[in-house]
Amino acid sequence: MASLFKGQSGEALLAMTLASGGDERIALSADGRNPYGAPIRPATDEIWFASSTASAISRRGWAAAGDALPLAFSATGAENWFAGLRQRILLALAPIGADLVFCASGTQAEYVALFCAQALDGAKPKRCLNLLVGPGETGRGATYAAGGRHFLNSAPFGPSRQGQIVEGWSAESVFLATMSIRDESGSPRQEEDIDAIGECFARNVVAQGARALLHVLDCSKTGLAGFSRDLAKRLRDEFPENISVVVDACQMRCSPETIHADLANGFMVMISGSKFLGGPAFSGALLLPPDMMRALAKRPQICWPEGLAVHTAYFDWPPYLREKIAGPFGARANQGLGLRWEAALAEYEFFRAQKPEVFERAVALFGEEAERNLARTPGLSRDSASGSPTILPIFSKSESGAPLPADPIHGALRKKRMHLGQKVAVGNAEVLRLCFAAPQINDFASRLADGSDEAAAFAPLANDMRRLFDTWGALLAIM
8 A cells, every 4th residue: 555655656646636626627637737727746847927826836845745645545644634734724823712624725715704604693694795805806706605606617526506506505695795906997996995885885784684794805816905904803893793804815925923913803814825835726724713713612503505515525624613514525535635735834834934034035036026027028017006025917018008918928928838827907908917936935045045145046036037028028029
């Protein structure tokens, strides 16, 4: 049996398992890549600035997942393995008393947040009105999932039907409202305007005797944020029985201290190991705050929408919650999800061990190199109204200055094994996103530790960026 996990057979099993326990978005085509163009094996000879969408697994992540492969298939050790993964994440991000539910993706975390919010109401859950901000800049299936509907025609543990209400919920028990984080011109809305709409929504929901689930978007696909945490805390403190808050931190571009504070304030927090952390798609989790865990622990049994079975496994849940859920679950363990988190945590734990100034210098050098390349490449410009230091949205324009569609450029770059974050609509134009992630920062830190000076340590990344922009500019010249 041990030979199964070694050599070529072990690597084949590892690749197959890493691509399991998800939906059609993780399925590999004949070339060994998922629909996002990412292979399940390391691809160190390719150029990767696509972490806002998906990345190839790093060498460090591949090795960590390989080491854990026997645990994934252990008849007696899988439960302890998931418990260990859970504790590693909680130790890094959460206050004492918090817990988490593993989710096959950040989109599946929407289901868990909705379920946990309603579970606070006991045997007769209130109608839940879910307010999602920036749906065009979160996961593509978020509007379906946040409304209690299946978001694809496939799920980790069985078929589903896109748009159909999850069995056990109803259109009367779950209602979705959305608002854009940008105005019609594509400019980001002011924080106070976003908050005013959120507060009006929440107060109307409370007046109806229903529960409001307010989304706080920590970092959108282009680096925008809303609703504010100040608004969320004020409303939750005023209406603790009727307002729940979930923070979408799936990009994982905020500090661990921020997530820790969110949980201490009673917010649920959605995270992912497959964006900034650089783990393979898809690896999600929902962190549950201590006060929610105490409240749920008092419930003798928790009403479970049976349609969630195709989305979640038994070991995804903390022991004292899964014992309260009558079931069914889609599987006992999601081995692929666990291995994807092993890969992500290998990078994150290495990243967390670095001094803050190493991170700061790496991000500064990334920004400086991006600006140099933008300045020398006609037709490219950064969306200065949005973005974070590690997500730079970039417009592509023709010689006449007209916006160019992003998909043909993205596809042509991908064919050359150069990867950017997928397109996002910004007004009447589209951006592609140049992204910086933990594995790249870790490599920079390793070269510094080996004795390279700052310029030499960043040189491989700078070379990749120059090659990418050279190719990008050449594409614009022929479009």
